[in-house]
Amino acid sequence: MIQEFCAENFTAIPKALREGVQRIELCDNLAVGGTTPSIGVMAESLAYTSEQGIPLMVMIRPRGGDYVYNDIELKIMERDILEAKKIGIDGIVIGCLTQEHLIDEDAMLDLLEQAQGLQVTFHMAFDEIPKDKQLAAVTWLAEQGVTRILTHGGPLDQPVETFYPALKELLAAADPRMTFIIGGGITAQNKNQVLSTLGCVELHGTKLINLTAKDTKY
Structure with a gap:
């Protein structure tokens, strides 16, 4: 099992690594996803994570809301990827959709070009893709070199157990080239189930480990 801890900032990362987390996804503004x-x-x-031999994945997303991005937003994302590469980030977490909730292939190809080597x-934009289009989306992503998809299986306001089937x-x-990370409502209490x-083989979340208020504040 690989546990990917979703960290809103640096503060909880040391505790997460002490608890045996094998990968970190770093982001800001969890309130908007x-x-x-x-x-x-x-x-x-x-x-910090490099010293511990733990890979760090960084969310590249310019705002909350939907996953349909205009040209300016895509330029922001491309620049953020380049800056992340400069400092040696292990990987990125991205997702672009069309108005029809399909993968925006042109936008993804532009971002993936900047992300070569990462x-x-x-991310969970995948769950907005119609069910009958998801397998084709997985294949397309695998062909472009994307190796992981984060999914809850459906809307986040419903528990993951709802989407087991x-x-x-x-x-x-x-x-088979794609690895799925199951996230959204995964906790230290239900992860084994x-x-x-x-x-x-992979789980994702902010509650994979038990944190106290002290663990999440400077």
């Missing part, structure tokens, strides 16, 4: 953290937060987080995860079907039928039920 996560946005791009500052270069300063990236750099200090990377310095690990790439497609759909997730099982997806994991069984999807392109999720693993055993789905047979997945």
Whole structure:
């Protein structure tokens, strides 16, 4: 099992690593689903995780809301990727959709060009893709070198257990080159059940470990 801890800033990262987390996703503004953290937060987080041999993935997202981005927003994302590469980030977490909730292939190709050499995860924008289009989306992403998809299986306002049947079907039928990370409502209390039920190997969340107020404040 690989546990990917979602960190809103640096503060909880040391505790997460002490608790055995194997990967960090770093972002800002979790209240809107996560946005791009500052270069300063990236750099200090990377310095710490690198010392521990733990990969750091960085959210590249210019704002909350939907995943349909205009040209200016895409330029911002491209620049953020380049700046993240300069400081040695291990990978990025991205996702672009069209108005029809399909993968925006042109936007993704532009971002992936800037991200060459980095690990790439497609985030929970995936859950907005129509179910009958998801397998094709997985194959397309795998062909572009994306190796992981983060999914809850459906709307985040419903517990992950609701989507066990759909997730099982997806994991069984999807392109074998793709690894799925199950996230959204995964906690220290239910993670073993999720693993055993789905047979997945990677989990993601902010509550994979038990944190106190002291762990999340400077």
